[in-house]
Amino acid sequence: MTLVDTERFEKTYEKYSEIGRTDRDGLHRLTLSETDAAVRDLFVADLEDLGLDIRIDEIGNIFGRRDGTKPNAAPVLIGSHLDSQPYGGRYDGQLGVLAALETLRLFEDRDIDTSRPVEIVNWTNEEGSRFKPALMGSGVFTDKFETEEILSNTDRDGISVEAALQNIGYDGESPAKPMEDIHAYLEVHIEQGPVLEQNETNVGIVDGVFGMSWLEATIYGEADHAGPSPIHSRNDALVAAADAVTAIRRLSNRFSDDVVTTVGEFSVSPDSINVVPDEVTFSIDLRSYDDDTVARGVEHIEKELETVCEREGTEFELEELWRIPHTEFSPTVCDIVTEAATESDCSYQRIIGGAGHDANYLNDITDAALLFVPSVDGKTHNEAEFTEWEDILAGVDVFARATNQLADQN
Amino acid sequence: MTLVDTERFEKTYEKYSEIGRTDRDGLHRLTLSETDAAVRDLFVADLEDLGLDIRIDEIGNIFGRRDGTKPNAAPVLIGSHLDSQPYGGRYDGQLGVLAALETLRLFEDRDIDTSRPVEIVNWTNEEGSRFKPALMGSGVFTDKFETEEILSNTDRDGISVEAALQNIGYDGESPAKPMEDIHAYLEVHIEQGPVLEQNETNVGIVDGVFGMSWLEATIYGEADHAGPSPIHSRNDALVAAADAVTAIRRLSNRFSDDVVTTVGEFSVSPDSINVVPDEVTFSIDLRSYDDDTVARGVEHIEKELETVCEREGTEFELEELWRIPHTEFSPTVCDIVTEAATESDCSYQRIIGGAGHDANYLNDITDAALLFVPSVDGKTHNEAEFTEWEDILAGVDVFARATNQLADQN
Helix, strand or coil, X not given: CCCCCHHHHHHHHHHHHCCCECCXXXXXXXXXXXXXXXXXXXXXXXXXXXXXXXXXXXXXXXXXXXXXXXXXXXXXXXXXXXXXXXXXXXXXCHHHHHHHHHHHHHHHHCCCCCCCCEEEEECCCCCCCCCCCCCHHHHHHCCCCCHHHHHCCXXXXXXXXXXXXXXXXXXXXXXXXXXXXXXXXXXXXXXXXXXXXXXXXXXXXXXXXXXXXXXXXXXXXXXXXXXXXXXXXXXXXXXXXHHHHHHHHHCCCCCCCCCEEECCCEEEECCCCCEECCEXXXXXXXXXXXXXXXXXXXXXXXXXXXXXXXXXXXXXXXEEEEEECCEECCHHHHHHHHHHHHHCCCCEEEEEECCCCHHHHHCCCCEEEEEEECCHHHCCCCCCCCCCHHHHHHHHHHHHHHHHHXXXXX | CCCCCHHHHHHHHHHHHCCCECCCCCECCCCCCHHHHHHHHHHHHHHHHCXXXXXXXXXXXXXXXXXXXXXXXXXXXXXXXXXXCCCECCCCCHHHHHHHHHHHHHHHHCCCCCCCCEEEEECCCCXXXXXXXXXXXXHHHCXXXXXXXXXXXXXXXXXEHHHHHHHCCCCCCECCCCCCCCCEEEEEEECCCCHXXXXXXXXEEEEEECEEEEEEEEEECCXXXXXXXXXXXXXXXXXXXXXXXXXXXXXXXXXXXXXXXXXXXXXXXXXXXXXXXXXXXXXXXXXXXXXHHHHHXXXXXXXXXXXXXXXXXXXXXXXXXXXXXXXXXXXXHHHHHHHHHHHCCCCEEEEEECCCCHHHHHCCCCEEEEEEECCHHHCCCCCCCXXXXXXXXXXXXXXXXXXXXXXXXX
């Protein structure tokens, strides 16, 4: 039987999903926007209702601490992120934060006093769509990025992270780093892939996550009139970029069977119907569980760009924005989660994840683990993202049980 | 010897080029913008100085009339357009208007009284980059488009043509149509192609202009996470669009050796680095001197879109925004221009043009002709657009002589 107070949890889920809700029941809640501010305010109010000790750090991460019977013991950290993709779904990130909130409420309901403190966290800018890089809050917290440097990053309108934090009043004073040892980190997230649904499994216990590289390519051609300029004399940046997109797609499942490649951002200049494009900038996302394969993929993309640019008489620049090696989560925490899943009334399996989560970075400074619940049709990062209620409840139940276990460990 | 007052003409050219000048000596003077307003004000002031009878019509076309000795005779219309492409050049359009202005000034200098009235015109929105369609002012004037419909067209910010005209005070009251018979229309324009320069010829007399089609394609895929969603399950709108761009490029020089195709506008949604694109919209520009070839090209593009979308599991819409048949200019006016070129001290040739100009539409309601001057390296629609001063002076000289001839015809 689930520990979750189903009615309360559903009500809370609906309330949070209203903030930034789209016409098609998705979420449009870009990091540090007015809607992000609104959901943060609600979150802080809920933490206050629980009597938690609230702390906001320099990068806007929000923490709420519930003391343990051994107040000086290293805490268990649980949470995820409340920001969304542009016109994204209501499960990505939000589920993890609300699972953690429900867990702390359950502890109150049942007068569970854990020996270790438990801290809930909402990480700033996991998505990376308004400001780069993604996993910003957890990345600063785990010393992957310099706070000062990240605060000066700007969005497309030239607004800095620092200004955006100030605008919404979440420029906290607490240093964005661990103030003590952390015993363990636990996060629940939607799978964002098709495996669990195909296997009809409620919960996935994630052994590790793909490594990845984010690249930005710019192709420089020459603007020209679409009418009288003969084809042989053109240096069309878009024609070269189209060839590159095709070549990058063909890299999928090359070198190893798990390579995935995506061109997601793409902009064309001058973007006029009768002018040959003179500049195209696009992003490349390349992933594999094998770090060498990622490295070889990046090298190969550079070769492909050389070839397409030679063909069209264009030039290019290629910059690697970000590289993250594959993650292997803590086997001991994974085992505790597996134990909790066995106690719970659900089906579960071990799995490899394709996407980076805040848990990846936390894994570097503590024993971290990640739980997945199924994504219907594997769909995510769009408004049609959906997880069956039964699976959500199973995931939260296992999550709460595992948190309780971890918080009572010596 | 050239008729042109070289010093005055250069000074005027510089003065007009200052309005909307870019850092790289190009022009950024989008139709009905504040900079367009400024250049229109200067133009109107120059027409007033010449004592012309000024008229502004409903679509913002500006006319200035110099009476003939037979005031009721059908006038000769001369001019071009003062708007530019985004970060375009200072010769496209502006040259034609300033050649017409210099022609009327020369008539004054030399006390030339033509028997027919001569009207100078600046056509609104020839470029079509802020508002569609291109050739808007001349198109409305020659009854290709309904005035009311065109006035309600909007730019990317949702501003209508009507509102933009009101904003800059060029919403004239004169009906946007001919109020009398027009004896002939003459325009000088840069070639925007490489032929004249390659042939070392000062002036081209244009026998005709390519027909063309403007299309807008939208490809619909499905947004998905760049990490865990397997390639085989993706419906990536950008991958399909890249295949389409490649197929459209391959259409160049198919069916006939003069076919040119260009994809100039291109936008991707949601445009996020780790999201599979769910929608791509792009423009297609297809041209040939043979109208059947244009028709076959459009049909073929539809087939290509079917194929690429079937391959990637995406869907598409294809809309033809605009079709214009090829133009054959008036042989009699072309002969008069040829005569004028013979009198002038320059080299000249007959030529076929690749781009549509206001002269194309005027050709439907009167005897029209078009002169070209060379474009260095054939470059146009960018800031590097350049025509040698010697060629410009030759072009204006031939233009002025031909206008004089036409205005004295019975």
